[in-house]
Amino acid sequence: MGGLHSSKRRRVDEPACRWSAEEIGILADAVRSAPSVHNTRPWSLAVRERTAELREGEIETLAYHDPEGRDRRMSCGAALTNLVLAVRSLGWTADVDIGIAGKSLAIAKVTGSRRADPTAAEIRRYEAIGDRTSYRRAFGPEAVPGQLRETVSSAATSVSVLGRWISGGDEALAVARLLAYAAGAFHGNADYKRELSAWTTVPGESKGEGELGLSWADLVSAGLGAVGLATSRTRVPDESVLTARIERESLLVVSSRGDEPLDHIRAGESVEQAWLEATGAGLAASIMTQPLHLGEVRDALAVRLGLSTVPQALMRFGYPAAATPGNRRGQP
Numbered sequence: 643m644g645g646l647h648s649s650k651r652r653r654v655d656e657p658a659c660r661w662s663a664e665e666i667g668i669l670a671d672a673v674r675s676a677p678s679v680h681n682t683r684p685w686s687l688a689v690r691e692r693t694a695e696l697r698e699g700e701i702e703t704l705a706y707h708d709p710e711g712r713d714r715r716m717s718c719g720a721a722l723t724n725l726v727l728a729v730r731s732l733g734w735t736a737d738v739d740i741g742i743a744g745k746s747l748a749i750a751k752v753t754g755s756r757r758a759d760p761t762a763a764e765i766r767r768y769e770a771i772g773d774r775t776s777y778r779r780a781f782g783p784e785a786v787p788g789q790l791r792e793t794v795s796s797a798a799t800s801v802s803v804l805g806r807w808i809s810g811g812d813e814a815l816a817v818a819r820l821l822a823y824a825a826g827a828f829h830g831n832a833d834y835k836r837e838l839s840a841w842t843t844v845p846g847e848s849k850g851e852g853e854l855g856l857s858w859a860d861l862v863s864a865g866l867g868a869v870g871l872a873t874s875r876t877r878v879p880d881e882s883v884l885t886a887r888i889e890r891e892s893l894l895v896v897s898s899r900g901d902e903p904l905d906h907i908r909a910g911e912s913v914e915q916a917w918l919e920a921t922g923a924g925l926a927a928s929i930m931t932q933p934l935h936l937g938e939v940r941d942a943l944a945v946r947l948g949l950s951t952v953p954q955a956l957m958r959f960g961y962p963a964a965a966t967p968g969n970r971r972g973q974p
């Protein structure tokens with residue numbers, strides 16, 4: 643999108659106690675640009691005085707892909723990160739209050755109570771919002787440097803969420819087995835595939851600007867990115883091919899302390915923090931949650947990685963294939 647640039651970060655003259663129409667537009671743009679399950683944007687945004695209210699919305703038509711609403715809540719978490727960064731970029735504190743009773747839909751209120759300059763990291767991540775996109779194709783050959791991996795995993799880590807890289811052949815093999823198992827399970831589920839096709843444009847057609855749903859052209863049929871969203875054309879690679887791919891790519895496991903609705907929102911916030919940090923540094927990324935919708939896959943992954951936390955998302959990072967070292971923001 644590239645529309646969220648620094649000129650919008652200047653402070654806009656505002657009436658004493660409410661955001662101006664221009665500021666509200668900046669908040670809405672940031673929220674609209676967040677990643678979401680099947681690009682459904684399962685939220686609504688309302689602004690009152692200097693409080694922005696993000697409400698989780700039900701999507702009944704994801705009964706087979708997201709029966710528990712895990713992805714819906716993570717999507718709201720990602721949108722909340724963008725909202726907070728936009729509030730901070732306007733030069734306000736962002737006091738967050740998340741209301742969620744039991745399994746009910748969440749409401750996150752973000753209030754700018756006083757003036758406060760954004761940090762360098764907040765500015766960097768805010769400015770990456772318009773460039774972030776799902777990159778499911780194969781990455782270029784260049785490895786992600788260790789220091790950048792550290793920065794990205796730190797961006798995903800908070801008091802309630804852990805970002806941890808898959809490392810070494812044993813872990814890669816364990817993940818490959820679980821991904822192949824999950825892809826096979828979804829691939830064989832006709833109801834799931836029917837539901838996915840309802841959210842996907844037909845071949846040759848592209849999605850209009852701002853339209854919900856997935857573009858057929860954005861989905862790939864082979865590689866790790868394909869295993870993360872099984873379609874009728876997904877070719878599930880054998881374990882050794884998948885293991886080699888995992889070892890070549892940088893794969894981050896985002897896990898949360900608990901597995902309650904608030905944990906899913908927190909995981910979504912972390913996913914977006916890491917994704918924006920990586921985007922700002924010229925990396926491309928995509929997320930896979932689908933395999934982790936299977937409880938047995940979540941449990942087995944935690945055991946194989948020695949985690950006491952609950953895996954919520956896998957994120958793959960690398961340099962876009964077309965980018966050269968001098969042009970790291972090259973188009974995917």
Ligand SMILES: Cc1cc2nc3c(=O)[nH]c(=O)nc-3n(C[C@H](O)[C@H](O)[C@H](O)COP(=O)(O)O)c2cc1C
Pocket residue numbers: 675676677678679680681712713714716717720774775776777778855856867870871910928929930931932933
């Ligand atoms: C919680 C969540 C779960 C997602 N799960 C998957 C997934 O399993 N596989 C996949 O390929 N993309 C997944 N995505 C990516 C969305 O399809 C993508 O964000 C959406 O289509 C918008 O496209 P964009 O990321 O390019 O803006 C997920 C995104 C979110 C926020």
